[in-house]
Amino acid sequence: MERNIKLELSYDGTKFHGFQVQPNQRTVQSEIEKAIKELTGFSVNLIASGRTDAGVHARKQVCNFITHSSIPIAKWPNALNSILPDDIIVFSAEEKPLQFHSRYDVKRKTYRYTIYNDRFIDVFKRHYSWHLPYSLNISEMVEASHYFLGEHDFTSFSSARTEVKNKVRTIYQFDIWKEGKEIYFQITGNGFLYNMVRIIVGTIVEIGRGRMEKEQILRLFEEKDRTLSGLTAPPQGLVLWDVIY
Amino acid sequence: MERNIKLELSYDGTKFHGFQVQPNQRTVQSEIEKAIKELTGFSVNLIASGRTDAGVHARKQVCNFITHSSIPIAKWPNALNSILPDDIIVFSAEEKPLQFHSRYDVKRKTYRYTIYNDRFIDVFKRHYSWHLPYSLNISEMVEASHYFLGEHDFTSFSSARTEVKNKVRTIYQFDIWKEGKEIYFQITGNGFLYNMVRIIVGTIVEIGRGRMEKEQILRLFEEKDRTLSGLTAPPQGLVLWDVIY
Structure with missing residues (x-):
């Protein structure tokens, strides 16, 4: 059977x-x-x-x-x-039941991204965080996160290699907080495009460094141009945290 | 120069x-x-x-x-x-100064040992903890830790391969606590023999499982016989935490 x-x-x-x-x-x-x-x-x-x-x-x-x-x-x-x-x-x-499908039936997914923000990386976290030694403005980053909530076209925040046509996704929750030397990004949505979380993190880091204004995010949603957003944050900071059906 | x-x-x-x-x-x-x-x-x-x-x-x-x-x-x-x-x-x-010597001048050392106490190991902690799936009596283990405080002959708690002759060491502090699924052992002393922390942890785990009475520790100090104490806990749970001069 x-x-x-x-x-x-x-x-x-x-x-x-x-x-x-x-x-x-x-x-x-x-x-x-x-x-x-x-x-x-x-x-x-x-x-x-x-x-x-x-x-x-x-x-x-x-x-x-x-x-x-x-x-x-x-x-x-x-x-x-x-x-x-x-x-x-x-x-x-x-x-x-036989019809359950772990990809098609997903309702929400949560990812967590971790930055280690100190002069030297913690050796035990080198495979689990992005080491950034310079100072970041957390308040600006938290405010920037609010721009991502709701339904948007995430073309500017996905790899040019993305194959799916519909790039509209909904973000339900996005929290950024600092705890000791770590900065956490936790984001929940109905789906994520290729590299989307890592490009969002890379863009918010530009804002935290003062090299981009947070209002620029609105333009990125409109322009639909990957070259205008930040770098893709490195993979080792990213964790698929939860999947809800 | x-x-x-x-x-x-x-x-x-x-x-x-x-x-x-x-x-x-x-x-x-x-x-x-x-x-x-x-x-x-x-x-x-x-x-x-x-x-x-x-x-x-x-x-x-x-x-x-x-x-x-x-x-x-x-x-x-x-x-x-x-x-x-x-x-x-x-x-x-x-x-x-030229006379500073990082081994001879040590005043105190602190080690931390971590047990991961749940049915399945956390994959991110497999190299940094000892996975024990069975239940442990934390109160008994905390009480057992008190027997180690002060000056004792640690022959029963060191590898038979230990080469030093004087096996008397002083433990200044020894805390055991549970936080989520992790059990921490943090021990500070004026020096530690070969495998000493790992044998102490192995012995306290026997007490936590109910396979040894905590009063037995007194006998172990007296008998000076390694074969009477617990197993040597595995290395990956152990961290040299601090060295004080």
Whole structure:
């Protein structure tokens, strides 16, 4: 009998060439598909809530796959973890109706981006934050975040390589705060374009450094021109934080 | 003119075979000595507050070396960091009198040990904590910590391979607390024997699991027998936290 298994997992993206299968590359998807094949004897097509790029982490990624295996649902996390490398942890498995689809059914996604703002990087955070040694105006950055709330065309905030046509997305929540030497950006929306969070962070950092006015964001929404926004912040600061269905 | 340079540094011990130089192994000492040689043209003998084992980390390690280099003291951290691999960060350099010795002059050292206490390990903490999925009695563990305060013979709590003869050490402070899913052990003393913190943690975990009575610690101090104490907790949970002169 066909079963649709939903997995929740986290991974440290440092040593992966992103989520999606690529020939001759170590990816999260290929490691999990390999583990499922080893466990059940059959190949599956693993669907995820979305891809993550090389170096990007996941606190909670959601995937699903169809299997004929009769392994009890409670056994899946430990069974997979015993095969998977230690930079992927499956922490939940649930049986869903066959029509559940971990990409199409997403309602909201949350990403967190971390900047480490001090003269020297904390050695334990080098793979999990963007090191910026210069001072940033947090109040200006918080005010800049408000411009992103609601529905906008994010063409200026997505990679030119983005293939989707509709670049309108809705941001429900966007918080920026400083805690010790770390600056966190936490953003929730109905979907995100390729590199969108990293370009938004890169743009807000320009504003925090005083090299761009926050009002410029309005023009960026209108002009729909990637070359006018900030740099793409590096991948290691980004974590897929939560996925809501 | 001879100068005595004191460095403060942190390192991620995951990929080092410990601090001390060993033939054909990647160690913290050899990386730093290599970087100093590249910078100044001369070999030095780097002295540290003490060794750390393979997999053990340092938030703050202190070293010193004698050099004839005239590089201004403020330039040393960035100059060394530009050569060093990214798992070592020098965050302070200071010129000291020639008689300063980073091992002999230590007054106190603090270590922190972290247990991750949940069904599944947090993937981002796998190199920085000991994963224990079973429940632990924190109150019993806190009470057990009190037995270690003061001056004791720590023979039962040091590796049989310890070469020093005098195994009497003084513990000034020992705190154990739980914060979310993490249990921290923070211990300050005038010195620590080989594996001492890891054996103390291993023993207290036995008490927390209900497999040893805390009063047994008194007997361990008296019997001076390593085989009666708990297992050596794994290295990745241990951090050299601070060194005081």
